Amino acid sequence: xxxLTEYLVFNTKxxxxxxxxxxxxxxxxxxxxxxxxxVLVNPMHITAAVIVNDNxxxxxxDYLNVLExxxxxxxxxxxxxxxxxxxxHIWRQLMGHxxxxxxxxGKLDLGTWEQVFYCEFDGQRQKRVLVKIIGE
Amino acid sequence: xxxLTEYLVFNTKxxxxxxxxxxxxxxxxxxxxxxxxxVLVNPMHITAAVIVNDNxxxxxxDYLNVLExxxxxxxxxxxxxxxxxxxxHIWRQLMGHxxxxxxxxGKLDLGTWEQVFYCEFDGQRQKRVLVKIIGE
Amino acid sequence: xxxLTEYLVFNTKxxxxxxxxxxxxxxxxxxxxxxxxxVLVNPMHITAAVIVNDNxxxxxxDYLNVLExxxxxxxxxxxxxxxxxxxxHIWRQLMGHxxxxxxxxGKLDLGTWEQVFYCEFDGQRQKRVLVKIIGE
Numbered sequence: 128x129x130x131l132t133e134y135l136v137f138n139t140k141x142x143x144x145x146x147x148x149x150x151x152x153x154x155x156x157x158x159x160x161x162x163x164x165x166v167l168v169n170p171m172h173i174t175a176a177v178i179v180n181d182n183x184x185x186x187x188x189d190y191l192n193v194l195e196x197x198x199x200x201x202x203x204x205x206x207x208x209x210x211x212x213x214x215x216h217i218w219r220q221l222m223g224h225x226x227x228x229x230x231x232x233g234k235l236d237l238g239t240w241e242q243v244f245y246c247e248f249d250g251q252r253q254k255r256v257l258v259k260i261i262g263e
Numbered sequence: 264x265x266x267l268t269e270y271l272v273f274n275t276k277x278x279x280x281x282x283x284x285x286x287x288x289x290x291x292x293x294x295x296x297x298x299x300x301x302v303l304v305n306p307m308h309i310t311a312a313v314i315v316n317d318n319x320x321x322x323x324x325d326y327l328n329v330l331e332x333x334x335x336x337x338x339x340x341x342x343x344x345x346x347x348x349x350x351x352h353i354w355r356q357l358m359g360h361x362x363x364x365x366x367x368x369g370k371l372d373l374g375t376w377e378q379v380f381y382c383e384f385d386g387q388r389q390k391r392v393l394v395k396i397i398g399e
Numbered sequence: 400x401x402x403l404t405e406y407l408v409f410n411t412k413x414x415x416x417x418x419x420x421x422x423x424x425x426x427x428x429x430x431x432x433x434x435x436x437x438v439l440v441n442p443m444h445i446t447a448a449v450i451v452n453d454n455x456x457x458x459x460x461d462y463l464n465v466l467e468x469x470x471x472x473x474x475x476x477x478x479x480x481x482x483x484x485x486x487x488h489i490w491r492q493l494m495g496h497x498x499x500x501x502x503x504x505g506k507l508d509l510g511t512w513e514q515v516f517y518c519e520f521d522g523q524r525q526k527r528v529l530v531k532i533i534g535e
Binding site for chain 3: 128130132165167169170171172173197198204205206207208213216217219220221223224225227255257259261
């Protein structure tokens with residue numbers, strides 16, 4: 128069994144932002160020299176998510192609109208005592224906070240439209256994403 | 264370490280449909296001859312989900328009703344320019360889009376009521392689900 | 400490759416309750432003697448979830464309030480024929496029902512604020528959570 132552990136760092140300009148990271152993960156898969164295995168991509172901060180979906184700007188606006196409708200960002204929350212990011216903690220759960228990807232023949236085994244995104248919901252500060260690859 | 268990689272194919276009659284796939288996954292576990300390990304079950308299309316929940320038709324109606332209430336299927340979305348499936352991209356995130364299962368003693372290690380479903384939210388066309396098994 | 404399989408048991412006093420389980424998972428990682436690998440933490444009951452988020456009581460209230468607003472616990476559901484827990488089946492999907500954690504240098508590789516919680520949405524009875532660790 129081989130493993131690779133890496134930490135990606137993000138510091139988004141916007142407080143809420145979708146960052147395409149498929150290529151970064153693919154590079155790490157290549158670096159790992161693992162031909163067959165699994166990749167965990169997990170934000171180490173609890174106001175962000177990693178998802179797999181479409182690389183289409185309109186859809187990303189739709190996500191933010193739906194999240195805002197369901198869990199308004201600036202509403203009153205019990206968590207927001209000295210903080211103002213309760214909604215971002217909740218949004219990341221609704222979006223599914225992490226993904227596991229497969230490696231086959233030394234490459235990410237993704238469908239045509241599957242793209243990996245880092246979803247920042249409380250940005251403008253440094254955040255890390257753990258990438259753990261295991262396999263052979 | 265052993266691995267098995269397979270692709271299940273679905274082409275549902277309904278645009279929205281829940282398909283029970285526990286047995287198919289169990290067969291692949293048997294085929295893999297892996298006694299102890301993990302199984303990733305991941306839709307390769309971004310308008311579908313794989314979930315673990317109850318094999319009960321009433322509950323599946325409840326899921327569709329809740330999703331429709333939260334994110335109406337035929338509402339206006341930025342993504343729907345030349346497309347009409349924005350809601351299905353969003354539904355699959357709300358449902359949790361993929362699952363990881365455990366293998367113990369050569370079998371899926373599931374609780375009594377845990378059943379695996381392919382959740383199609385934009386069907387009537389061919390879709391694939393990746394099953395990646397790793398273990399020993 | 401080494402593996403460890405354990406089953407945590409919960410019987411919460413409240414019907415809805417968040418139970419901090421980071422330390423229990425960490426103990427199992429130590430017991431496994433695995434230095435590098437993955438940990439699946441999966442509720443074996445379909446009215447509960449395992450999540451990673453903040454150990455802050457206000458936020459947990461916010462989660463319950465948001466879930467209640469989106470999917471009222473005592474509303475009418477098709478599933479509730481002889482049962483009354485449809486909402487808990489749905490809540491656990493919205494929260495993301497399971498997590499995969501990483502082990503690095505023999506320890507859970509978590510960010511500063513990442514804490515693992517068992518989220519009971521239909522408790523006051525015995526429930527199990529599967530912990531499956533694989534690695535080297």
